[in-house]
Amino acid sequence: xxxxxxxxxxxxxxxxxxxxxxxxxxxxxxxxxxxxxxxxxxxxxxxxxxxxxxxxxxxxxxxxxxxxxxxxxxxxxxxxxxxxxxxxxxxxxxxxxxxxxxxxxxxxxxxxxxxxxxxxxxxxxxxxxxxxxxxxxxxxxxxxxxxxxxxxxxxxxxxxxxxxxxxxxxxxxxxxxxxxxxxxxxxxxxxxxxxxxxxxxxxxxxxxxxxxxxxxxxxxxxxxxxxxxxxxxxxxxxxxxxxxxxxxxxxxxxxxxxxxxxxxxxxxxxxxxxx
Amino acid sequence: xxxxxxxxxxxxxxxxxxxxxxxxxxxxxxxxxxxxxxxxxxxxxxxxxxxxxxxxxxxxxxxxxxxxxxxxxxxxxxxxxxxxxxxxxxxxxxxxxxxxxxxxxxxxxxxxxxxxxxxxxxxxxxxxxxxxxxxxxxxxxxxxxxxxxxxxxxxxxxxxxxxxxxxxxxxxxxxxxxxxxxxxxxxxxxxxxxxxxxxxxxxxxxxxxxxxxxxxxxxxxxxxxxxxxxxxxxxxxxxxxxxxxxxxxxxxxxxxxxxxxxxxxxxxxxxxxxxxxxxxxxxxxxxxxxxxxxxxxxxxxxxxxxxxxxxxxxxxxxxxxxxxxxxxxxxxxxxxxxxxxxxxxxxxxxxxxxxxxxxxxxxxxxxxxxxxxxxxxxxxxxxxxxxxxxxxxxxxxxxxxxxxxxxxxxxxxxxxxxxxxxxxxxxxxxxxxxxxxxxxxxxxxxxxxxxxxxxxxxxxxxxxxxxxxxxxxxxxxxxxxxxxxxxxxxxxxxxxxxxxxxxxxxxxxxxxxxxxxxxxxxxxxxxxxxxxxxxxxxxxxxxxxxxxxxxxxxxxxxx
Numbered sequence: 027x028x029x030x031x032x033x034x035x036x037x038x039x040x041x042x043x044x045x046x047x048x049x050x051x052x053x054x055x056x057x058x059x060x061x062x063x064x065x066x067x068x069x070x071x072x073x074x075x076x077x078x079x080x081x082x083x084x085x086x087x088x089x090x091x092x093x094x095x096x097x098x099x100x101x102x103x104x105x106x107x108x109x110x111x112x113x114x115x116x117x118x119x120x121x122x123x124x125x126x127x128x129x130x131x132x133x134x135x136x137x138x139x140x141x142x143x144x145x146x147x148x149x150x151x152x153x154x155x156x157x158x159x160x161x162x163x164x165x166x167x168x169x170x171x172x173x174x175x176x177x178x179x180x181x182x183x184x185x186x187x188x189x190x191x192x193x194x195x196x197x198x199x200x201x202x203x204x205x206x207x208x209x210x211x212x213x214x215x216x217x218x219x220x221x222x223x224x225x226x227x228x229x230x231x232x233x234x235x236x237x238x239x240x241x242x243x244x245x246x247x248x249x250x251x252x253x254x255x256x257x258x259x260x261x262x263x264x265x266x267x268x269x270x271x272x273x274x275x276x277x278x279x280x281x282x283x284x285x286x287x288x289x290x291x292x293x294x295x296x297x298x299x300x301x
Numbered sequence: 302x303x304x305x306x307x308x309x310x311x312x313x314x315x316x317x318x319x320x321x322x323x324x325x326x327x328x329x330x331x332x333x334x335x336x337x338x339x340x341x342x343x344x345x346x347x348x349x350x351x352x353x354x355x356x357x358x359x360x361x362x363x364x365x366x367x368x369x370x371x372x373x374x375x376x377x378x379x380x381x382x383x384x385x386x387x388x389x390x391x392x393x394x395x396x397x398x399x400x401x402x403x404x405x406x407x408x409x410x411x412x413x414x415x416x417x418x419x420x421x422x423x424x425x426x427x428x429x430x431x432x433x434x435x436x437x438x439x440x441x442x443x444x445x446x447x448x449x450x451x452x453x454x455x456x457x458x459x460x461x462x463x464x465x466x467x468x469x470x471x472x473x474x475x476x477x478x479x480x481x482x483x484x485x486x487x488x489x490x491x492x493x494x495x496x497x498x499x500x501x502x503x504x505x506x507x508x509x510x511x512x513x514x515x516x517x518x519x520x521x522x523x524x525x526x527x528x529x530x531x532x533x534x535x536x537x538x539x540x541x542x543x544x545x546x547x548x549x550x551x552x553x554x555x556x557x558x559x560x561x562x563x564x565x566x567x568x569x570x571x572x573x574x575x576x577x578x579x580x581x582x583x584x585x586x587x588x589x590x591x592x593x594x595x596x597x598x599x600x601x602x603x604x605x606x607x608x609x610x611x612x613x614x615x616x617x618x619x620x621x622x623x624x625x626x627x628x629x630x631x632x633x634x635x636x637x638x639x640x641x642x643x644x645x646x647x648x649x650x651x652x653x654x655x656x657x658x659x660x661x662x663x664x665x666x667x668x669x670x671x672x673x674x675x676x677x678x679x680x681x682x683x684x685x686x687x688x689x690x691x692x693x694x695x696x697x698x699x700x701x702x703x704x705x706x707x708x709x710x711x712x713x714x715x716x717x718x719x720x721x722x723x724x725x726x727x728x729x730x731x732x733x734x735x736x737x738x739x740x741x742x743x744x745x746x747x748x749x750x751x752x753x754x755x756x757x758x759x760x761x762x763x764x765x766x767x768x769x770x771x772x773x774x775x776x777x778x779x780x781x782x783x784x785x786x787x788x789x790x791x792x793x794x795x796x797x798x799x800x801x802x803x804x805x806x807x808x809x810x811x812x813x814x815x816x817x818x819x820x821x822x823x824x825x826x827x828x829x830x831x832x833x834x835x836x837x838x839x840x841x842x843x844x845x846x847x848x849x850x851x852x853x854x855x856x857x858x859x860x
Contacts, residue, residue: 191664192659192661192664192665193664193665193666193667195625196657196659196665196728198625198644199623199624199625199644199652199656199657200652200678200679200682200683200732201647201649201652201682202682210667210670211667214667214669214670215667215668215669
């Protein structure tokens, strides 16, 4: 009931955001049902304009673009979500540990992260992926690891700020262990900035997958993904064909949707509402 | 004589969460040239808002709805920003509570002093500099020629606040609004700032609005006092008349000197020592000792007040006792058993018997936990109570701290400051401790709320025979509730004994300075004190009691 009321009181911007995200998720889940053609089925000529048969035209191999977009949502969103979730799990646990225990744990973890961050992420990812191969698992683990360094930094800083507050000291004086302090005292208070960051990182991961796909190391063809579709059709722009703008637009659309929700959540959770 | 400032029918609204609330309800206020008006009230009384409105300004989120604010014949309400800007700084100046937060940390003091006169085109840069040095000298700042070239962090809190007063005087304004200028300061530094303000108002005949929650402070400066509550006027009168003869019950309450405790029977028994601190020396860096050779005994059911100014090491002592800061040297015994210096190696029972209550109830309670969890956790943690037992005990605790049982489902943010502090007390009580360390538990609260908390603590002590180590800088509180007093200065105990011993002369020099610096409800107190200190009749002078080098000459602990 509380959740229902919470949703009902949400502002228009958040509702738009939720609608966008829901549309994308629905498309991803129902892809085989709603897509007019097969994922990598060649149905017509190359770069056909919009028509009744092909609502968004066809791509560089003559596949239906709308179908590719719907299947692309499936691959890209699921993957980006998985990666972001994993990177937050790793990053925030390590960040909280570093902040709560401090001393050596903090030193070791922080320096490790420094080392990871010293490499340009793209080059690091290229290096690892070309060694271990471009399986989905490798992709997920590598991007999540690289991304978790940023999450580590943020969650450590946030946890440090919270850790000096007296209610945390009170918990320590009570004799509570590290796990309680982390999960019960720090985590609930660190949630607002972390959630905001989640939305942001989700978008970055999205773009990162696209970048890797662009370089041929991301999601492998013929599976559809939005970043890859932009790359594959990029050449069309020079001929005045706007096919690559559709997947690019889809990326932007979802990014905006996610951020609208995050903004609202941040507003509520940070207590700005109470004024 | 026409009024310098005349405010009529002032209504101010504050907006939060799309709801508007009236915070100033139809205030009338007049100020003559050279007059000092004191605004008194608790937080939420609207005194700061009125002070700012006198400049034609309202904080973000606030809105002056109606009324008129006439300054020297000019209407400020609704006046264009340009016109107001000509007045601000030049004719009406403002001194904020926290000088440290009001100065720009990146610029030297004198540059900030010169800003207003230059901006308003009143002086040349050279004149402004000379002027600044002159003003620094008049306000008795040390080394007036050079102090202006320091950055704000390079001078002490009291000096900074005086530099702020000097800055407000840079354009020789007609009115200065002082918004709690001494609230954040220690009593001994407060005297210096009060003297500076008194000097300004008498010497330059500058009119002032002095805002404070402390009637005794206002009494020293104000010619006339307005008592405010919930944005309305409670009482207005000539300062002396009001102090001698307050008409309203509320004013009387503010005036009433706290005296809660009858002297207890303090006969010593050998076996009732709860906490025994022996020769404790502590340091944060390993080089400078924050505490030097502290010896302290707390007996069962006693209230030991630890008094000292900021930086005296009293909170550090609390950290040492709780095990957050292991001492360099010395031992701590709890009921005859030695406590491990480190928190981590203390067992659950030791932790349970020793609880702590903090200064800021806002940060001492996890804002994401309901009261049920805040109070339930120690019950579960120490006594392994199940859900039903906990529920019962929490309700018992809530009754004990005089809060309704329905608070069990609330979050801390839904409570007032005083209520939050009560929850903190209940959390400590939940552990069934034998000693509670109270670290400045009333300093963040309004006077009347604080009094309620002190009453509660005292009632609980009588009932449960728990001991308190009561850390405070507020001597009025100490006088009200302590059984024994320990005076600390620069990490050392300068004097300790029963309340009677400490409060009856002869005093240690520092105790004397402290005691004499506490403002009294006597309008002549400041004048008399300053006269006495100037003529050297008073035995003590600030900053001369303990020569700076003397601490270094004390025997150092090995290592």
